[in-house]
Amino acid sequence: MxxxxxxxxxxxxxxxxxxxxxxxxxxxxxxxxxxxxxxxxxxxxxEGIVKIEIQEFNTQIYALERHMKSKYKLKDIEIVPVVESDSNEKKNQKLSKAAAAYIKRKIEMDSIVGVSWGETLGDTVAEIESKKKTNAMFVPIAGGPSHINSKYHVNTLVYEMARKFSGQNIFVNATVIQETPQLKKGIMDSKYFKELKDYWERLDIAIVGIGGPLRIRESQWRDLLTKEDYKDLELREAVGDCCCRFFDHEGKMLKGNLYERTIGLDLYHLKKVPLSVGIARSKVKSKSILAMLKKSYINCLITDEETVLEILRLEKDPYLDTYQLKEI
Incomplete structure (x- = not known):
C-alpha cells in the first residue's frame, strides 16, 4: 500500500x-x-492500521456463556471466573457481587419483583450499594424460615431491596412449612394472603436461590422438615429445592404431603415469570442447578466457572474437549 x-x-x-x-x-x-x-x-x-483491544475481557468465559445460553435456551447467564487460589468465601463473594450488579441493571420502574431467600440471596442484597429509584414492588415468594431473626429471612430481604431501590414491599407472616396441609390451605386462602398471591400472578422478575442435596442440613429452613419428610425425599431421590419446592434429577417436582404443607411459589409458576433469575454456585449444587435448567424453571443463571464445568461433566458435553481446562 x-x-x-x-x-x-x-x-x-x-x-x-x-x-x-x-x-x-x-x-x-x-x-x-x-x-x-x-x-x-x-x-x-x-489492514491492521487499527487494532482494537478489549482489556480485562475473558473470551473463554464469554464463549462458555454463549454455549450454556444456547444449550439451555437461557435469556441470560453470568459466569464468574474462578482461580485456583480462591477460597470458598472468595468464590461466594465474587458470585454475590456479580449477582448484585446484574439485578441492579434489570430492575426497572414499577417492576414487580418476587424474592426467595437464603444466604446467597442475603449476601447478594448486601452487595447492592448505591440506591436506584424504581418505585418497584418487592414481594416474598416463599414463607419464612424458622429462625425469625435471621438476616436471611425473606422479609428482611424484601425490605432491604425496597429500601435500596426506593420501592415498596409487603411481608409474609407464615413459616414456609406448616404442620398440616389444612393449615397451609387456610393461610393461602386467607384475606391477608390474597394481596400476595395477586402479586405472584403479575411478577416481572423472580430472584431465587437453589438448594443442594438433602445431606446439606445447615439450611435456614430444613429443620422444619420431619423425619418422615426426609425419608420420603430420599426414597424419591430429591437432588435439591427452589422456593422450598423439592425436585429430582430431571427437575420433576416431588408432590405429596410436604408439597401440600409448603407455602411458596410453585416451580411451574416460576417458569412463567418473564425473567426468573437463579443465583447459586458450587460443585455440590451442580445436580440441583442442572435439574432446574433441564425443566427451564429459570431463564437466567448467575453462577461460577467451576459449577458450569461440573454441569457439563454431568452432561458429558463434548464442549469440554475444546475448553482450556485448569485446576480450579
Whole structure:
C-alpha cells in the first residue's frame, strides 16, 4: 500500500476512534463521500492500521456463556471466573457481587419483583450499594424460615431491596412449612394472603436461590422438615429445592404431603415469570442447578466457572474437549 493511502486511512481512523467524530463530520472535513469514510474505517481495521483491544475481557468465559445460553435456551447467564487460589468465601463473594450488579441493571420502574431467600440471596442484597429509584414492588415468594431473626429471612430481604431501590414491599407472616396441609390451605386462602398471591400472578422478575442435596442440613429452613419428610425425599431421590419446592434429577417436582404443607411459589409458576433469575454456585449444587435448567424453571443463571464445568461433566458435553481446562 502506498504511503499516502496508508496515511489517509490512519487519519480517518484517528478522527473516528480518538476524536470520536461522526462519519458525516469526517466526510465534510476531508471533503470525501460519507460512504468512502465508512469503507476506509473498515479497511483500516482489515489492514491492521487499527487494532482494537478489549482489556480485562475473558473470551473463554464469554464463549462458555454463549454455549450454556444456547444449550439451555437461557435469556441470560453470568459466569464468574474462578482461580485456583480462591477460597470458598472468595468464590461466594465474587458470585454475590456479580449477582448484585446484574439485578441492579434489570430492575426497572414499577417492576414487580418476587424474592426467595437464603444466604446467597442475603449476601447478594448486601452487595447492592448505591440506591436506584424504581418505585418497584418487592414481594416474598416463599414463607419464612424458622429462625425469625435471621438476616436471611425473606422479609428482611424484601425490605432491604425496597429500601435500596426506593420501592415498596409487603411481608409474609407464615413459616414456609406448616404442620398440616389444612393449615397451609387456610393461610393461602386467607384475606391477608390474597394481596400476595395477586402479586405472584403479575411478577416481572423472580430472584431465587437453589438448594443442594438433602445431606446439606445447615439450611435456614430444613429443620422444619420431619423425619418422615426426609425419608420420603430420599426414597424419591430429591437432588435439591427452589422456593422450598423439592425436585429430582430431571427437575420433576416431588408432590405429596410436604408439597401440600409448603407455602411458596410453585416451580411451574416460576417458569412463567418473564425473567426468573437463579443465583447459586458450587460443585455440590451442580445436580440441583442442572435439574432446574433441564425443566427451564429459570431463564437466567448467575453462577461460577467451576459449577458450569461440573454441569457439563454431568452432561458429558463434548464442549469440554475444546475448553482450556485448569485446576480450579
Amino acid at each position: 502506498k504511503d499516502d493511502k496508508k496515511n489517509m486511512l490512519a487519519k480517518v481512523a484517528y478522527l473516528y476512534y480518538f476524536e470520536e467524530k461522526t462519519q458525516n463530520e469526517i466526510a465534510e472535513e476531508l471533503k470525501i463521500y460519507r460512504t468512502t469514510v465508512s469503507r476506509m474505517i473498515k479497511q483500516a481495521k482489515d
